[in-house]
Amino acid sequence: xxxxxxxxxxxxxxxxxxxxxVPLTIGLAPLVAIMQTVWxxxxxxxxxxxxxxxxxxxxxxxxxxxxxxxxxxxQFGMNWSxxxxxxxxxxxxxxxxxxxxxxxxxxxxxxxxxxxxDRLPKRIHLLTIWLVALGVNMSAYFILAANSFMQHPVxxxxxxxxxxxxxxxxxxxLTNNTLLWAFPHTITAAFLTAGTFVxxxxxxxxxxxxxKGDEATARNLWRPAVGLGLITILVSGVGVSLTGDGxxxxxxxxxxxxxxxxxxxCEGEEGAAFSILTIGDxxxxxxxxxxxxxxxxxxxxxAAGNFTAYLPGITELxxxxxxxxxxxxxxxxxxxxxxxxxxxxxxLGIGSAALALGALWYLRRGRITDSIWFKRIALAALxxxxxxxxxxxxxxxxxxxxxxxxxxxxxxxxxxxxxxxGVSTAVPAWQVVVxxxxxxxxxxxxxxVWFMLMKRYTRVGAPEVHPEEPAEPGAEEKxxxxxx
Numbered sequence: 001x002x003x004x005x006x007x008x009x010x011x012x013x014x015x016x017x018x019x020x021x022v023p024l025t026i027g028l029a030p031l032v033a034i035m036q037t038v039w040x041x042x043x044x045x046x047x048x049x050x051x052x053x054x055x056x057x058x059x060x061x062x063x064x065x066x067x068x069x070x071x072x073x074x075q076f077g078m079n080w081s082x083x084x085x086x087x088x089x090x091x092x093x094x095x096x097x098x099x100x101x102x103x104x105x106x107x108x109x110x111x112x113x114x115x116x117x118d119r120l121p122k123r124i125h126l127l128t129i130w131l132v133a134l135g136v137n138m139s140a141y142f143i144l145a146a147n148s149f150m151q152h153p154v155x156x157x158x159x160x161x162x163x164x165x166x167x168x169x170x171x172x173x174l175t176n177n178t179l180l181w182a183f184p185h186t187i188t189a190a191f192l193t194a195g196t197f198v199x200x201x202x203x204x205x206x207x208x209x210x211x212k213g214d215e216a217t218a219r220n221l222w223r224p225a226v227g228l229g230l231i232t233i234l235v236s237g238v239g240v241s242l243t244g245d246g247x248x249x250x251x252x253x254x255x256x257x258x259x260x261x262x263x264x265x266c267e268g269e270e271g272a273a274f275s276i277l278t279i280g281d282x283x284x285x286x287x288x289x290x291x292x293x294x295x296x297x298x299x300x301x302x303a304a305g306n307f308t309a310y311l312p313g314i315t316e317l318x319x320x321x322x323x324x325x326x327x328x329x330x331x332x333x334x335x336x337x338x339x340x341x342x343x344x345x346x347x348l349g350i351g352s353a354a355l356a357l358g359a360l361w362y363l364r365r366g367r368i369t370d371s372i373w374f375k376r377i378a379l380a381a382l383x384x385x386x387x388x389x390x391x392x393x394x395x396x397x398x399x400x401x402x403x404x405x406x407x408x409x410x411x412x413x414x415x416x417x418x419x420x421x422g423v424s425t426a427v428p429a430w431q432v433v434v435x436x437x438x439x440x441x442x443x444x445x446x447x448x449v450w451f452m453l454m455k456r457y458t459r460v461g462a463p464e465v466h467p468e469e470p471a472e473p474g475a476e477e478k479x480x481x482x483x484x
Contacts, residue, residue, distance in 0.1 A: 003429040004420055007079040010436040014071050015397070016390050017443050021065035021450075023389050026140055026187065027194025028058045029106075029133040031232065033126075040126050046221045049462035054198060054225075055129075056457050059114070064450045071439065079432060083404055083422030087415075090156045090167045091146050094174070098142035106135025140190075141183055148179035150405050151396075152254050158414035165405075165415045178254065181247045188239030189392065191232055193385040196352045199229025199359060201458055203378035210370035218368050221462060226359055233356045237349070245302070252303035252311070255406055257321070257331060258399035260314045261338040263299045264289050268313040274298025278339065289335075325407065329418065333401040337394065345392040351384025 032055045039047035073095075076084045084091070109131040116125045149156075155172030156165045167173070202225035209218040252259045259265075264278045266289055273294035297307030304311075312320075314332050321331040358377040362369040400406050407416035 001429065003079075003427060003432050004423045006429055006432040006436055007075075007423050007427075008419065010079065010432060010439065011075055012394075012397075013436070014068070014075070014439055014443070016394065017447070018065065018068040018072060019390060019393050020386055021061050021068065022140075023186075023190035023193040023386070024061050024197060025058065025065055026136050026190035027192070027232075027236075028054065028061070028197065029129070029136050030191075031194050031198055031228065032058055033129045033133045034228065036126055036129055040122065045465050046224065048465050049221060050225050052465065053462040054201075055113075057201075057454060059110075060450065060453045060457065062110070064446055067446065068443065079424055079427055079435075080404075080422050081424040081426065083417065085164065086417055086422070087149070087156075087165045087405060090149060090153075090165050090173065093167060093170055094142040094145040094149075098139050098146075102135050102138035102142055104135075106132050106139060109135065137187060140186060141179075144182050144186060145174055145176065145179050148176045148182055149173055151182075151400060152176060152178040153405055153408050153412045153415040156412060156415050158412075160414075177250065181243060181250055185240065185243035185247050188236045188243055189385070189389050191236035192240055192349075192352055193389060195229045195232025195236055196355060196381055196385045197229070199226050199233060199355055200378040200382040202226045202229060203355070203359065204375055205461065206368070207370055207372070207375040207378075210368050215368055223363060223368065226363060230356055230359045233352050237352065237356075240349070248302045249305065254409060255400065256312055257314065257317045258333065258338070259299075259303055260312065260317060261333045261335055261399055262342040262395070264291070264335055264339050265299065265311060265313045266315055268311060268316045270300070270310045271297045271308045272299040272303075272311040274302065275339075276343075325416075329402060331402060333399050338399045341391040341395040341398065345388050345395055348384045348388035348391070351381040351388075355381035 032051055035047050035051040035054065039045070039051060076091075109128040112120065113125065113128040113132060116128060120128070153165070154176050155169035156167050158164075159166050173179075202222045206218045206222035206226060209215075209222060248259070263272065263275050265272055273291060273296050275291045276293035276295065278289060278291050300309040300311055301307045303309065314335075318331055322329075325331070354377055358374050362371055362374045402419050403416060404419045404422045405415065405417040
């Protein structure tokens, strides 16, 4: 394999791996802040126990997420140095703000939250976790601003003398309409992930304590946590659907090839159906592709809000792109990856839905349940939003191929780049292979550590708490075990 192909595999593996941890941190930080706020307002120590329990799991996830995210920055300057040279003036600005402002806020106040339980005034300590929640969401905004530029470049011009894209309007980059849809979709998906995580673990503990005969703990500690997760699932589920619909309509305008590939729509048609199952050769071409199960007019409505709207197909768009950008390039993404990642992204939402329905049924009218089936639903639902959101990211990035910076159909002439042009010309294939193998081994080890730590501290359960008093000067420090 050539360096380009290996570099793509490496960036794909490290990005998807890193993104497993990101949505849980984004969604769980505000939920932990809500738990601590409820404790602060009501004085109910069960909410303090939940705060410390889920806060510890958040910290483990945050630590692994930070470690794996650093690798992304290095790859831009090494494997993808030509890309960085071309768009570094634009791409680097939001990432710099993310590092200097947003990440600084979340990391600083996370430290204060960890070590300030018995040192800071109660209200100030509560404020620190809310600032952490603000910081992680700010980080998401600026990172998505950089990614949205790759999807739809704005606020920049091409300098023919230097052969680089140069930023002209930072405000336009931060108000990119692609970003304004991508951010709420990503955040609501993160809340769906965190809500499923909280509800799933709390439901597992609720059944476990109920089966041991400890109904008081099941009712007073774990049932409210299931309720918080359930509300989060329901609200964020609606948000994911609405923002996803908005993104699809915008995608039809900005990246029609991605929409066509998502549906394996080879030839343009009016009233294009939404394909539930397609058979045929999706690997190399549209040859022999046939939609077996479909919803009439579904894709047209998804793309244009009209069941009879005309959608161009892959063949038509390929000819159009060849006329605009030159021949000799296949401008369609991998159909199999794009088609199935889009469906898995949507279909795996069934896990969160099943958990929500299970909670509504088994806990209706104030009930407590020891049903083993509710416990099984909770465990089965836990990984589904993580996998769904990963496939969503795969669809977003793979659907843009072969562009690393997709052309803006309404302007910003020449600010575009093919993936093949973005790879470094100075890094040979064998070096990329070495780093790919090294990262894969290290990430596998980190994944095992993450899973074992999450499993261990989940099984430990919510800690007992006692009224906290300020530490005496010179008092012996408590041993640190993931924060407290």
